[in-house]
Amino acid sequence: TPLSHIRNFSIVAHIDHGKSTLADRLIQSTHTVADRDMKEQMLDAMDIERERGITIKANTVRIDYVADNGEAYVLNLIDTPGHVDFAYEVSRSMRAVEGSLLVVDSTQGVEAQTLANVYQAIDADHEIVPILNKIDLPAADCDRVAEQIEDVIGIDASGAIRVSAKTGVGIKETLEAIVHRLPAPKGEEDADLKAMLVDSWYDSYLGVIVLVRIIDGRLKKGERIRFVSNGTIHHVDRIGVFRPQMQVVDSLGPGEIGFLTASIKQVRDTRVGDTVTHEKKIVKPLPGFKPSQPVVFCGLFPVDSSQFEDLRDAIDKLALNDASFSFEMETSAALGFGFRCGFLGLLHLEVIRDRIEREYDIDLITTAPSVVYRIFMRDGAMQELHNPADMPDLSVVDHLEEPRIKATILVPDEYLGDVLKLCQDRRGVQQDLTYAGSRAMVVYDLPLNEVVFDFYDRLKSVTKGYASFDYQMTGYQTDNLVKMSVLVNDEPVDALSMMVHRDRAEMRGRAMVEKLKDLIPRHMFKIPIQAAIGGKVIARETLSAMRKDVTAKCYGGDATRKRKLLDKQKAGKKKMRQFGKVEIPQEAFISALKMD
Numbered sequence: 001t002p003l004s005h006i007r008n009f010s011i012v013a014h015i016d017h018g019k020s021t022l023a024d025r026l027i028q029s030t031h032t033v034a035d036r037d038m039k040e041q042m043l044d045a046m047d048i049e050r051e052r053g054i055t056i057k058a059n060t061v062r063i064d065y066v067a068d069n070g071e072a073y074v075l076n077l078i079d080t081p082g083h084v085d086f087a088y089e090v091s092r093s094m095r096a097v098e099g100s101l102l103v104v105d106s107t108q109g110v111e112a113q114t115l116a117n118v119y120q121a122i123d124a125d126h127e128i129v130p131i132l133n134k135i136d137l138p139a140a141d142c143d144r145v146a147e148q149i150e151d152v153i154g155i156d157a158s159g160a161i162r163v164s165a166k167t168g169v170g171i172k173e174t175l176e177a178i179v180h181r182l183p184a185p186k187g188e189e190d191a192d193l194k195a196m197l198v199d200s201w202y203d204s205y206l207g208v209i210v211l212v213r214i215i216d217g218r219l220k221k222g223e224r225i226r227f228v229s230n231g232t233i234h235h236v237d238r239i240g241v242f243r244p245q246m247q248v249v250d251s252l253g254p255g256e257i258g259f260l261t262a263s264i265k266q267v268r269d270t271r272v273g274d275t276v277t278h279e280k281k282i283v284k285p286l287p288g289f290k291p292s293q294p295v296v297f298c299g300l301f302p303v304d305s306s307q308f309e310d311l312r313d314a315i316d317k318l319a320l321n322d323a324s325f326s327f328e329m330e331t332s333a334a335l336g337f338g339f340r341c342g343f344l345g346l347l348h349l350e351v352i353r354d355r356i357e358r359e360y361d362i363d364l365i366t367t368a369p370s371v372v373y374r375i376f377m378r379d380g381a382m383q384e385l386h387n388p389a390d391m392p393d394l395s396v397v398d399h400l401e402e403p404r405i406k407a408t409i410l411v412p413d414e415y416l417g418d419v420l421k422l423c424q425d426r427r428g429v430q431q432d433l434t435y436a437g438s439r440a441m442v443v444y445d446l447p448l449n450e451v452v453f454d455f456y457d458r459l460k461s462v463t464k465g466y467a468s469f470d471y472q473m474t475g476y477q478t479d480n481l482v483k484m485s486v487l488v489n490d491e492p493v494d495a496l497s498m499m500v501h502r503d504r505a506e507m508r509g510r511a512m513v514e515k516l517k518d519l520i521p522r523h524m525f526k527i528p529i530q531a532a533i534g535g536k537v538i539a540r541e542t543l544s545a546m547r548k549d550v551t552a553k554c555y556g557g558d559a560t561r562k563r564k565l566l567d568k569q570k571a572g573k574k575k576m577r578q579f580g581k582v583e584i585p586q587e588a589f590i591s592a593l594k595m596d
């Protein structure tokens with residue numbers, strides 16, 4: 001296909017605004033997939049993605065379209081991940097295409113992820129076609145939403161297309177707009193091969209599949225290629241395109257998007273954003289390449305310690321397909337053997353944890369998520385802290401730095417006060433506050449550590465679900481941070497230790513011990529529960545001793561009731577861990593760390 005007849009684009013949207021449904025309609029109306037093979041959410045492959053309605057890995061499809069002018073075009077759609085945790089992958093896949101469809105739900109309007117994603121598209125110099133979706137719904141208000149797109153995002157929305165991805169209205173206009181309003185790619189057929197590695201994933205039959213966008217030159221089957229970042233050389237054994245199933249082709253030329261396989265064993269051996277060329281060629285690498293870094297760490301431990309090997313196996317398998325997930329073995333005095341794992345964000349953490357529990361059937365204890373702190377030692381050295389349990393003695397530490405984020409929140413007016421209070425409570429510094437219609441957009445500078453645990457849940461609850469939220473990392477800043485330890489029956493429970501701001505330590509310590517007092521069942525003896533910084537106790541509660549056997553109150557009369565009670569205790573026991581002489585239920589680890 002000549003460059004003039006190729007269009008490469010992505011779809012950007014806030015979650016649930018209809019990105020996947022629109023992709024389905026584009027695929028279906030062009031007969032890319034036969035009607036009998038059509039199923040909903042064609043591009044969302046993993047079950048968990050479907051359930052949560054999010055696309056995690058970028059997916060791609062090549063669509064043949066004969067336009068109203070009678071000419072045949074090739075349209076390549078790259079479906080980008082819609083969540084903030086995967087912002088880096090979004091930015092890479094954006095650079096592989098020239099235009100975007102900006103989908104906004106015409107009953108809702110612009111939301112935080114609409115903004116975050118469209119700014120990525122603007123950064124990548126995209127031509128942008130606004131789409132007002134869901135016009136079949138009575139609550140659709142296209143004029144208001146078009147105005148909002150102009151006011152809040154600052155792009156021309158006069159040519160916005162009114163679409164119902166559900167009924168198919170406006171799909172034809174959308175296809176024509178892709179052909180006539182988005183630019184054709186540029187590239188040189190005769191130049192040395194230069195391709196961008198857009199994405200990669202593991203397939204159990206073919207090994208690692210690498211998605212590439214050819215910038216210049218031509219890639220053929222059987223050739224030897226080199227990844228510029230690490231100099232590794234591979235023999236290409238297969239080239240193809242997605243329709244959306246794989247279809248083998250002989251070669252890929254400038255402007256085209258497709259895949260290659262080259263007997264690569266691990267996703268780790270490929271890097272998103274890398275430049276691919278022929279073995280002996282020297283090309284200038286594509287700008288802006290940086291490997292993605294985990295920002296949130298937590299410990300994963302099997303509830304049943306005999307499942308440790310199963311957990312190792314599950315983590316190994318998941319890591320094969322996810323280069324941004326890191327792990328190393330961890331031993332905890334309290335929890336035994338497990339893994340310290342690093343994630344791109346909280347959603348990423350949740351997805352991996354859910355998959356281990358569901359696909360591998362392992363009950364997990366998850367310790368408090370922690371961000372990566374930088375410890376500056378007295379001797380001038382710097383080290384990263386991934387686990388509060390590893391915090392060195394304060395006598396060798398000069399100061400600590402913590403990561404900060406820029407958070408953007410869109411919220412209806414009536415909840416603004418609660419949102420400001422929440423951000424303020426989390427050590428936020430307000431940077432901006434603007435209005436668009438009856439919605440406020442506030443921008444806060446916040447410590448990531450105050451956001452990782454339950455900020456999003458709190459935000460949802462104080463705004464009854466009407467707020468949308470997005471963030472990006474901005475950098476590190478010094479603050480007065482200390483490690484708080486928790487002692488149960490005078491034994492430190494390492495899995496509950498956490499980094500806190502000094503000014504908030506008493507409050508957090510108090511809340512923690514009060515919660516633990518409720519969460520830990522009574523034993524036959526008195527149990528002191530304490531929070532401490534260094535050797536100094538900052539909060540203390542005492543759990544009084546149990547007076548009688550629990551079954552005593554059943555009076556021995558009702559045997560079934562008595563048995564039920566014992567069964568219930570036994571089931572509860574499965575999720576208990578022994579700390580010295582004390583048993584702590586698994587849920588205590590999560591609940592104790594929530595702040596209200």
Ligand code: GDP
Nearest residue numbers: 013015016017018019020021133134164165166
């Ligand atoms: P995504 O999260 O942006 O991929 O959104 P989806 O495509 O999964 O759509 C979210 C929900 O909105 C689904 O329940 C869709 O069926 C529904 N939806 C999408 N487009 C339309 C539309 O044009 N009209 C109506 N009524 N519902 C739609």
Ligand code: MG
Nearest residue numbers: 020053054055
């Ligand atoms: Mg989707």
